[in-house]
Each structure stands twice: as structure tokens, then as C-alpha cells.
Amino acid sequence: MPKRIIEDFTGVKKEIKCIGCAITEAGKNVSGYIIETDLFHAHQDYENPISGFVVLSTKRHIKSFDEFTDEEAAEFIALVRKIRKAQREVLGIEYVYFIQEEDTEDHFHMWFLPRYEWMNDVEKFGRKVSSARPVLQFAKTHMKTPENIVSVKEAAEKLRNYFDNLPSIDGRR
Numbered sequence: 001m002p003k004r005i006i007e008d009f010t011g012v013k014k015e016i017k018c019i020g021c022a023i024t025e026a027g028k029n030v031s032g033y034i035i036e037t038d039l040f041h042a043h044q045d046y047e048n049p050i051s052g053f054v055v056l057s058t059k060r061h062i063k064s065f066d067e068f069t070d071e072e073a074a075e076f077i078a079l080v081r082k083i084r085k086a087q088r089e090v091l092g093i094e095y096v097y098f099i100q101e102e103d104t105e106d107h108f109h110m111w112f113l114p115r116y117e118w119m120n121d122v123e124k125f126g127r128k129v130s131s132a133r134p135v136l137q138f139a140k141t142h143m144k145t146p147e148n149i150v151s152v153k154e155a156a157e158k159l160r161n162y163f164d165n166l167p168s169i170d171g172r173r
């Protein structure tokens, strides 16, 4: 896999071969860390400064649901439900778009993209799911302000605290 330069949500550029491996290796030290189990890692989206935008990824290099082991399948749905609940209860996120692209060099990952009011600007971004890319591009280009970066980090911290105070999902904690 070739190396590529990616810019994180705070504006720091890094050269990375596989973002999934880099995040797995960094574990709890990832900026925007939320929760980790033996099989999965959840964190604030690496590149887009949108509060509460969670990415849940497998630690294994797989691309699709049909490659999940039974253990991964069970843990995945438990994590999806808990993360969505945390977005709602801790951050007040009413709607989320779930996106999972199989045609990626990265590990399997699911995007929990909050649907904020400002994203409903049809003229600017397009309608519903077709607005997802333009919204992300807008966030990358215009939302890396110091105030917004602080609020994105705070949102991730709140989600992390929520999970720190929950009973363990995989029996490790």
C-alpha cells in the first residue's frame, strides 16, 4: 500500500500508509479517542472537524460485513447501539447518516455522520445523502478554526467519558 499524506481535523499533516493500522497502533493516544476493544476502535473522524462525527473501525484488514467473525458481528452491533445512544444522550444529536464504503484500501469502517441543521442547505450541499461529500469538503476547508477544533475535541472527550463510565463491552475492563 503506498504512503499518502493526510491532514487531521486539527490541520496537522502526517504521512501514513494505512490509517486503520496507524489508529490501531496509537490506541488510546489517537486524537479524539472514544473507545477501543480487542476487535474495534472508535474515534472522532480523523480528517473532518465535525463534532460527534464518530468512526468505528475493525482492527483487522477487512472490507465488508460478510468477512466479520461471529464475535466481531456481535461486538459490532453492541458498539453501534452504544455509540449512537451516546451521540444522542451526551451530544444531543437527533439524526445520523451511517456510511460504509467497501471500496477503500483502509480497514472496514462505519461513519456515524451527525446530520446538523446547517447541512440541510440544499443549494449549497445538495439533498440528503448526496450532500455528504460536499458537507465533508466544506468542513475540511472552512471549519478548522481554533474554536471549532476545541469543540470537536470536547465532544469526543464527552463520548470517551461516557464509555469510561459504562460496563465493559468485551469483558476487558
Ligand SMILES: [Zn+2]
Pocket (backbone or CB within 6 Å): 018, 019, 020, 021, 022, 061, 106, 107
Ligand atoms: Zn491497516
